[in-house]
Amino acid sequence: MAMTEEVLGIVGGLLVGFLIGRSRGGGGAGGGGFDGVFSEGSGLRGEYKIVLCVRTDLGMKKGKIAAQCGHATLGVYKEAVRFRPREVNAWEENAQPKIALQIKSMNEARGLERAARSRGIPTYMVYDAGRTQISAGSMTVLAIGPARKDELDAITGKLKLL
Numbered sequence: 001m002a003m004t005e006e007v008l009g010i011v012g013g014l015l016v017g018f019l020i021g022r023s024r025g026g027g028g029a030g031g032g033g034f035d036g037v038f039s040e041g042s043g044l045r046g047e048y049k050i051v052l053c054v055r056t057d058l059g060m061k062k063g064k065i066a067a068q069c070g071h072a073t074l075g076v077y078k079e080a081v082r083f084r085p086r087e088v089n090a091w092e093e094n095a096q097p098k099i100a101l102q103i104k105s106m107n108e109a110r111g112l113e114r115a116a117r118s119r120g121i122p123t124y125m126v127y128d129a130g131r132t133q134i135s136a137g138s139m140t141v142l143a144i145g146p147a148r149k150d151e152l153d154a155i156t157g158k159l160k161l162l
Helices: 002-023 062-083 085-092 106-118 149-156
Strands: 048-055 098-103 123-127 139-148
Touching (some): 048 062, 062 085, 062 139
């Protein structure tokens, strides 16, 4: 059962990225030969990305992390579509980059969330249902963005890659 949920989460995340790319006229995630500097449809300049801040203190396995990152990406995307549609368009036209970073605690996640929200950048926290590896209600991943690379680097630039 646990493996099935993780596989579904991974497949779901990949499918969302592929469908977004197809809906924008690309060949899927990363398609279309776009160089990531100018987003013609949105009118915004610069590179746009989403960062996924993964709690390493929970000891999640790779499949669990992948599923939780899929949930986080979809959650922050839905928030951003409502409140920052131009940035979403720029991110979509930029091959939808997602960067996974390490955080060590819930307190660290809260600080990053406050910093992002104070700049008007969408955030989304994933709370696990507790059916597999970790306790119900545990916050597993904080997603931030999409936003310009320099905006996100100002908030998360000191974090290590996952």
